[in-house]
Amino acid sequence: MVDNTDPFWPQPDSELDIITEDEITTIRREVEEALENESLTSAAGKIQDYLEDVQNVELNIAITGESGSGKSTFINAFRGLDDEAKDSAATGVVETTMEVKDYPHPKHxxxxxxxxxxxxxxxxxxxDYLKKVEFDRYDFFIIISSERFRANDVLLAKEIQKIKKKFYFVRSKIDATMDAEKRRKKNFNQDETLERTRLNCIKGLEDQDLGCPKVFLISSFELHLYDFPDLEETMEKELPAHKRQTLLMPIPNLTLEINQRKKEALLSCVWRSALKSGLAATVPIPGLSFAADVKILTDEIHKYYHAFGLDDESLQNLAERMDVTEKELKSVIKSPLLSEVKHDLILKMLTKAAGGGLMIAEYWASTIPVIGSMAAGALSFGTTHYMLKSCLNELSEDAKNVLMKALKADNE
Ligand SMILES: Nc1nc2c(ncn2[C@@H]2O[C@H](COP(=O)(O)OP(=O)(O)OP(=O)(O)O)[C@@H](O)[C@H]2O)c(=O)[nH]1
Ligand SMILES: [Mg+2]
Known part of the structure; x- marks a missing residue:
């Protein structure tokens, strides 16, 4: 039975047992796709490869704009690095970006x-700009300017339109604009100043025959303020479905809304990891009546910690940015710290989850015959599914509390 008094996941929650029709349809469709023309003997391997592929989708984002507009600083902020970090893009007042250079996200x-x-x-x-930068490689473009957009920015946007790719206009250094206005005006009003800056940028673009442009106002020093969350959501919505999560996961956990969307996205594919773990398992776990590949589950849970910014490095970064210590942030986390999430702990959690999980395992097996026949001996699916969901819920709650603590401290 699940122990209700133990604070560690999995926590009992009747919602975790509910598997929606949509979920079942998705899984059935994806599993069938993976199995097309395959004999059942090679099916397990095929599904495993397929599940791997989905997690390794590439995303290439081009950042362009005039010299000094803040491209490199934005790239560092997006990757959760400050400008001094080891792998950060060089920034500064002298011209630095002279050639095309890629910056992979450190954790993704x-x-x-x-x-x-x-x-x-x-x-x-x-x-010949687009040809020279090998435009085909990018999923979309971000065009940055720290003032009004210039003729070259508009020219580029029109060329990008022609090749049917997306672009986003970002007006950078908005914090500096706000500071300057504050100093200049006695009756400074932030919302009004933001709106005026936005309209000014839009008008500049419209004057150059670029219809209905949207402009996002951003400070790379304070990504959680202004329009960055909106930009992220817009880019995500406009990506093909299989790339949306690829964009969302590396985004720093900056707002409660981003936190919530990450939770939903991860919940929607818990089944993949549960299935992968069950398929990869060859040895049953002593003391349990099912097999699960614990390494896969451990990796998956580590992924959650990173996505929610609950790893040491992210917490440290957040503490540095906001007016709060790492210790204070950690004090609101109920789950074990990432460094404690190892093989043994996962086994303990699985044992605990077996109470809740096995109840739904049979249901799964009977609803989706492919899973039923392939993972039949190893009834790990329900258990791992239940455990992952449960820990995802707890971690997103922890992340929410961490964020609220940080925001509150920063406002005081
Ligand atoms: N206040 C403020 N300053 C910024 C912001 N973004 C960049 N800067 C500053 O603007 C200067 C230029 O930034 P970079 O990121 O080096 O600009 P860049 O577009 O990469 O420039 P090049 O490499 O020369 O093309 C640096 O001194 C940054 O610190 C921002 O959001 N707010
Ligand atoms: Mg640069």
Missing amino acids: PNVKLWDLPGVGTPNFKPE
Whole structure:
């Protein structure tokens, strides 16, 4: 039975037992796709490969704009690094971005940000810019300017439109704009100043015949403020479905809304990891009546910690940015710390989850025959599914509390 008094996951929660029709349809469809033309003997391997592929989807984001507009600083902030960090992009007041260079996300190397020289720099003339930067490689473009957008920015946007790719206009250094306005005006009003800056940028673009542009106001020093969360959501929505999660996971856990969306996205594919773990397991776990590949589950849970910014490095970064200590942030976390999440702990959790999980395992097996026949001996699916869901719920709650603690401290 599940012990209700133990604070560690899995926690009993009747919602965890509910498997929606949508979920079943998705799984059935994806499993069938993976199995097309396969004999059942090679099916397990095939599904495993397929599940791997989904997790290794690449995303390439091009960052372009005039020299000094803040491209490299934005790239560092997006990757959760400050400008002094070891693998950060060089930033500064002298011109630094002279050639195309990729910056993989430190924890999600399949997501790369590409620092592109501005259009019109000596080696990158507008007419052959896209060809020179090998435009085909990118999923979309972010065009950054710290003032109004110039003719070259608009020229580039129009070229990108022609090749049917997406671009986003980012007006950077908005914190500096706000500070300057504050100093200049006695009756400073932040919302009004933001709106005016936005309209000014939009009008500049419209004057150059670019219809209905959207402009995102951003400070790379304070990504959680202003329009960054909106930009992230917009980019995510406009990506093909299989790439949405690839973008969302590496985004720093900056707002409660991002936290919630990460939770939902991860919940929607818990079944993949549960299935993968069951398929990969060859040896039953002593004392349990099912097999699960514990390494896969451990990796998956580590992934959750990183996605929610609950690893030491992310907590440290957050503490540095906000007016709060790492210790204070950790004090609101109920789950074990990441360093404690090892093989033994996962086994303990599995044993505990077996109470809740096995109840639904049979249901799964009977609802989706492929899983039923393939993972039949190893009834790990229900248990691992239950355990992952449960720990995901707890971790997102911890992340929410950490974020609220940080925001509260920063506002005091
Ligand atoms: N206040 C403020 N300053 C910023 C922001 N983003 C960048 N800067 C500063 O602007 C200067 C130029 O930033 P970079 O990121 O080096 O600009 P870049 O576009 O990479 O420049 P090049 O490599 O020369 O093309 C640096 O001094 C940054 O610290 C921001 O959001 N707010
Ligand atoms: Mg640069």
